[in-house]
Amino acid sequence: MTLSAAEIVTQLSSLVGANAVIGEPSRMTTYLSEPRKRFTTGAAAIVTPGSVAEVQAVLRWANTNDVGIIPQGGNTGLVGGQVPRRGDEVILSLARLDKIRGIDTASGTMTVESGVILSKAHDAAEAEGVILPLWLASQGSARIGGVLSTNAGGVNVLAYGNARDLTMGIEAVLADGRLYQGLNSLKKDNTGYDLKNLLVGAEGTLGIITAATLKVFPKPEDYETAIVSLRDLDCALAFFDLLRSRARRRLSAYEIVPQLGLDLQLKHGMLDRDPTPGPSPWYALVEVSRLSKGASDTLIRAVEAAFGEGLLDNAVFAESLADRTRMWAFREQMSEVQSREGASIKHDVSVPIHAVPQLITEGIAAAERVAPGIRAVPFGHLGDGNIHFNFSQPVGADPKSFMADYEDKVHEAIYEVVLRLGGSVSAEHGIGQLKVDLLRQVKDPIALEMMRAIKTALDPKGILNPGKMLG
Amino acid sequence: MTLSAAEIVTQLSSLVGANAVIGEPSRMTTYLSEPRKRFTTGAAAIVTPGSVAEVQAVLRWANTNDVGIIPQGGNTGLVGGQVPRRGDEVILSLARLDKIRGIDTASGTMTVESGVILSKAHDAAEAEGVILPLWLASQGSARIGGVLSTNAGGVNVLAYGNARDLTMGIEAVLADGRLYQGLNSLKKDNTGYDLKNLLVGAEGTLGIITAATLKVFPKPEDYETAIVSLRDLDCALAFFDLLRSRARRRLSAYEIVPQLGLDLQLKHGMLDRDPTPGPSPWYALVEVSRLSKGASDTLIRAVEAAFGEGLLDNAVFAESLADRTRMWAFREQMSEVQSREGASIKHDVSVPIHAVPQLITEGIAAAERVAPGIRAVPFGHLGDGNIHFNFSQPVGADPKSFMADYEDKVHEAIYEVVLRLGGSVSAEHGIGQLKVDLLRQVKDPIALEMMRAIKTALDPKGILNPGKMLG
The missing domain is CATH 3.30.70.2190 (Alpha-Beta Plaits)
Known part of the structure; x- marks a missing residue:
């Protein structure tokens, strides 16, 4: 029996208090409006638990009642992973889980809750004379849980690695409300499967990260x-x-x-x-x-x-x-400058480093063949083989008809080159809802089968971020 | 219907040729005798496939017939993961999958099959002017597949990380013979769950690694x-x-x-x-x-x-x-020197780095309380917080009765200190069969439940390395 939106709001309020639940669509804008304005589906409710125990309570309830839960951090994701796909889901914002639990400079770690804004984690680390070397354009609003769930990269991956590499241990609430307690500060621990790396980058489809122990480093002079x-x-x-x-x-x-x-x-x-x-x-x-x-x-x-x-x-x-x-x-x-030049067709791709020149040369030629006058603006992390392979519309073209006519064709042209060079169609941003179909087309089919089996094992009712990543 | 050992040998021979199957116990010594001489169970047969396709054929057959398969590399593991637990299993040796598929110094990678001996991989890398910085005492016989399946560490983790950190992508045969094709040379790839890290360190219980792309580095002068x-x-x-x-x-x-x-x-x-x-x-x-x-x-x-x-x-x-x-x-x-001093009680443990002095001081005191005259010989990777916390028997004691009287008590004393300090009871060597009961006692119960769910999802009949890690 499916709960109505009104029932959802009432029941959530009884779990976490009415102040932590939003039911009126007019008050949901902050949570629903995402950076690219591509996904505009509504939600049944927004819930903002104030503790890990409340996150557990919400998930126990959601699992029992078959309510889809969308974990959300700073709502800065670029592939729609953090906003609804159907409209009957509940967005669970981690914003109130924003404690820095501790910084241990001797062991080179800090433990933070998932609602901590990335730049605040930077500040806290620097106040202790160390750095958390994960720098993103969105760091003023991105929150740790989202950063880890999308395995974010940024401009310093070259020296320090991506979010996964910087994570030592995590704590996460599972689909049925159980709490996985995997925080630790150990450089070596071979006691079982690597659950940390499974949950990091899973885009909230296997569990909701509530806290993480991250590596910090001496601050360069x-x-x-x-x-x-x-x-x-x-x-x-x-x-x-x-x-x-x-x-x-x-x-x-x-x-x-x-x-x-x-x-x-x-x-x-x-x-x-x-x-x-x-x-x-x-x-x-x-x-x-x-x-x-x-x-x-x-x-x-x-x-x-x-x-x-x-x-x-x-x-x-x-x-x-x-x-x-x-x-x-x-x-x-x-x-930002691209958004001022009208419509853009974007690709977040990677190839083996030495293949970057070939990727860009062949990619531009292929895109220009299918979309005459298109303006290539590829930029980014050459040292990681990761290029934001973006194109701006021709000068004077109508943005909407340009996208309608060319977006799919340019994607197809670029992804053909990327895959031929052994690359990835999503180097940093993940799959979310934007690339669900693409993933099905390009990923090793056995890998997809393994992913689905793991998803079913850990979230049998499919309540965690439904429809994301695996569709 | 359970197959007899004779039927197993006949059927395996029809799959991979009689030369690749050993049925006589007298010819199995190399595969059954493990370094610590603690596990002495026999096997139904040994099979040595000569290609990935043959590994797939053996697993399809094993899964259909409910035959347990124990993947084995160089047989150097210290916790019995690579030898039988029941006696009716088949040991699948990867020794013949020993091709170096390629070295790409421009991208800093090499791709090797799982039967390649670690020191041969070192030699191949150095011949191209680069290093594969994974150095273990057993590198003259350990094979890549085992090194990765146990997430081996060694003496250079400090600078280069452990086996997991050095692995970019893997190829693996799943329980039912499907082939996961996850080889790649990408620094960034956010297209789905981290299956690589799930299979690395899984001790052959989720799939059999057949090849890997590893990072290589410029050779220090x-x-x-x-x-x-x-x-x-x-x-x-x-x-x-x-x-x-x-x-x-x-x-x-x-x-x-x-x-x-x-x-x-x-x-x-x-x-x-x-x-x-x-x-x-x-x-x-x-x-x-x-x-x-x-x-x-x-x-x-x-x-x-x-x-x-x-x-x-x-x-x-x-x-x-x-x-x-x-x-x-x-x-x-x-x-080696400890084995010349009689019996030893060993622990491969880690704690946060700054807790190492406390670990050793309190650990020695606790062990001496339960085993008077015991001689502490803790050594190893202080920089990783990883100590091989070993004890030699008192001078002149009878080795067998010393172990019978004190092994469990000393384990208990040391693990109490390790867990109190937030440490791991198996930093490098893994769980195998030696630490199955210990894992059940000390691991977060939710983590164990997640591991069992994943195991069941990927190997529903439980044919891969049965009884290891999860029991």
């Missing part, structure tokens, strides 16, 4: 930051190899941006001045950590060596914090 | 190696912190050994000369990688600073390859 000009992507790759072989894991960022990215930001007045060395087909924003006091010239020397080898055309170094901030803004504003 | 003398474990921890803050991830080993470890090796003539700076309660073998040509003095300077702070009593540096080899032999011979 300083950074060497530069933007270099590159005539092509082979040079970008060769300079990456050169820099990596010298700086090793102190190389914390290697981000590429095409000339059009700069042109558009200047056109839209998003930069107070040009942070690059001047016009060039490609730029790379590169950063090397200085671990101890005193000048280190690793980056300058690598740039000199690259000039000697003819890999670089020009370079400009950050000489102040303001310079560094401007360089990073240039990189971080890439998504 | 050289190493700085030393043995330092430490008056106590607080000094050992303080020197670790000091060294780590200076060498960061170039610190590739920090191994502690107590004075008794040296005394016993000298007594048994296992060292041509003393590699230490002289008598001391504790020694640490420390190693820092030199990444580029030219002398680096990170270790010497750190030792000088530690003298300044009064942390170290003495130090000796390796001045030749022979010195370095002797220092490492001193560390690697710790297990």
Whole structure:
């Protein structure tokens, strides 16, 4: 027997108090409106439990009553994983589970609840002299639970790994309300299956993460930051190899941006001045950590060596914090500037690192064949083989008809190249609801069967984030 | 209907050829005799498939006929995971799947089949100018499939991580013969559940790994190696912190050994000369990688600073390859020397790093309370919080009656301390059959329920490594 929305609100209120339940659609906007405005389905209710025990109570109730539960953190996901698919689900916001349970600098860990906003976790770590090196454009609103459930990446994966790599242990509520207590600070623990990594990146379909123990690191003393000009992507790759072989894991960022990215930001007045060395087909924003006091010239020397080898055309170094901030803004504003240029067709893809030049060259050619006049703006994490392979509409085209006519064709063209090169159709953002059909088409069918078997084993009634990832 | 051993041999022979099947117990010794001689159950047959397709055929047949299959690599495991528990199982040796499928130094990966011996994988990597940084005492016989299935660690986890961290993708045959094709060279891939990490460390209970793509790294130019003398474990921890803050991830080993470890090796003539700076309660073998040509003095300077702070009593540096080899032999011979001193009670445990001194102090006191005269020989990976917390029998005691009288009591005493400190009862070696009962006692019961649900989902008939890990 299916509960009505009114019954759901009443019953949830009796579990967690009326103040923690929203039933009126007009008050749901914050929870329903997601960054890309692609998913607009309503929800039966929003519930905001104030403790792990309340999360357990809600899930016990939901499992008994076959109510779909959508875990939500900061609502910053880009594939619709955090918003409803059907409309009869309850959004369970973790926002009130926002305690920092502890920071242990001796063991290099911090334990935080899943509702903690990522930037607040950064601040808490830095107040103890350490860093939580997980930096995303959305860190001012993204919450730890969502960051872990989507295995977020960001700009420092090169040096420190992605969310999964930074997670030592987690605590999670299962579909029927049982509590998995897997918090720990152990570097080595071979006592059974790796449940931590199964729950991280599961997009809330196997359990709801309520807390995590994360790795923190000594704060670098300083950074060497530069933007270099590159005539092509082979040079970008060769300079990456050169820099990596010298700086090793102190190389914390290697981000590429095409000339059009700069042109558009200047056109839209998003930069107070040009942070690059001047016009060039490609730029790379590169950063090397200085671990101890005193000048280190690793980056300058690598740039000199690259000039000697003819890999670089020009370079400009950050000489102040303001310079560094401007360089990073240039990189971080890439998504925003595209939204100002009308409609965009986006792909978050990865390939083996050495295949990035081929990916971009062949991908642009394939997209231009199916969508004449389309403007390629591929940018991102070359050092991880992860490119945000985005395209802006032709100048003057109608955004809606452009998307209707070309989105599917351009996706098909890009994914063909990605898969041929052994790549992934979702490097960072996950599957959510946006890529459910795509996943079915491209994933190893046995892997999909294994995933479905695991989903059924841990959530037999399918109440956790229904319809996401596996459809 | 249960097949007889003779029927099993006949049917397996028809699948993979009679040469790939052993039915006579007298020819099974290599496969049945395991390093600790604790598990002596026979097997119905040994099968040695020569291809992935043959592994699939054997599993399809086994699943249909309810025959238990025990995957086996180099038969070096220390907890009995690779040998039978009941006696009616078939051991499936991966030894013939021994191809190195490829090495891609540009992407920093190598793809190897699971029967490749670890030291041969080392050699193949080094022939291409890179290293596979997974070094174990058993590397001359351990095979990749077993190394991954047990998530092996070893002496370089500090710098490079354990087997799981070094694995990018795997290929595995499931219980019913389906082939999971998860090989890839991607740094980022968020398309579904983390099946790789689920299969790595599953001890062959969820699938049989047939190949893996592993990370390789640039070969260090050289190493700085030393043995330092430490008056106590607080000094050992303080020197670790000091060294780590200076060498960061170039610190590739920090191994502690107590004075008794040296005394016993000298007594048994296992060292041509003393590699230490002289008598001391504790020694640490420390190693820092030199990444580029030219002398680096990170270790010497750190030792000088530690003298300044009064942390170290003495130090000796390796001045030749022979010195370095002797220092490492001193560390690697710790297990062997104990076997020459009679019976040992062993624990492979981990705690948060800063809790290691407390673990060892309280653990020794607790063991001596229950077993007077027992000789503590804790050694190993202080930098990972992972101690091989071993005890030798009192001098002159009868080995058998010592074990009968004290093994359970000492285990209980040590595990009480480990669990109280938030530690793990199996840091590296896994569960196998040795620790099945222990796991049931100490593991989060919800985690056990999740593990059983996953096991049932992926191997509903329970034919894969029956009775291991989950019992």
